[in-house]
Amino acid sequence: MGVPALFRWLSKKYPKIVLPVVEEEETTVEDQDGIKLKVPVNAATPNPNGMEFDNLYLDMNGIVHPCTHPEGKPAPETEEEMMVEIFSYTERVVNMVRPRKLLLMAIDGVAPRAKMNQQRSRRFRSAQEAKDKEEARKESIILWESMGKTITEDERNKKLPLCVTGWYKR
Structure with missing residues (x-):
C-alpha cells in the first residue's frame, strides 16, 4: 500500500x-522484400533527456493495474494480452x-x-x-404495459451491462 499524497507533497516541496x-x-524500416520492420529503441545510447540515471525502482502495481484495467x-x-501490455509499458518506462x-x-x-474474503463478499x-x-426492471415493464405503454422487443430484452451485474469478463 502506498503513502497517500506522497508524490504531491514531494513535488510541491x-x-x-x-x-x-x-x-x-x-x-x-523496410527490408529487402519491402516488409516493414520495427526497430526498438536502443537503450544503450545516451539518454535523450540530457541526464543519466544509475537506478530505476518500479512499483509494478502502478503498471499492472492500468494495463489490465485501462481507461x-x-x-x-486474455492473460497473454495483459502480459504484452505490461511488458510494453515497462519497456517504455525503462527506455525513458x-x-x-x-x-x-x-x-x-x-x-x-x-482481503480476498472482503472482495468476494463485495462481488456477491x-x-x-x-x-x-433486473427483477425491478421486469416489474416496471409489466406496470408500464398495464398502464398502456407499448414496450419494444429491444427494451424488453435489454440486458444490463456487465459492470452493473457485478460479473466480470474473464
Missing part, C-alpha cells in the same frame, strides 16, 4: 524533481529513464485471506443487487 521527458520512438480503451481479453546500474521491480505477493453483494435491479 521539491518542484525541480518533476521534469518533462523526451521519448524516443521506435523506428520502422479509454477496452480491457485485454535508461538506468545504467540497477532496475528494481517490486511486485506484491498474493492478497491476504481477509454486487451480484445480488444486479439481480434485484
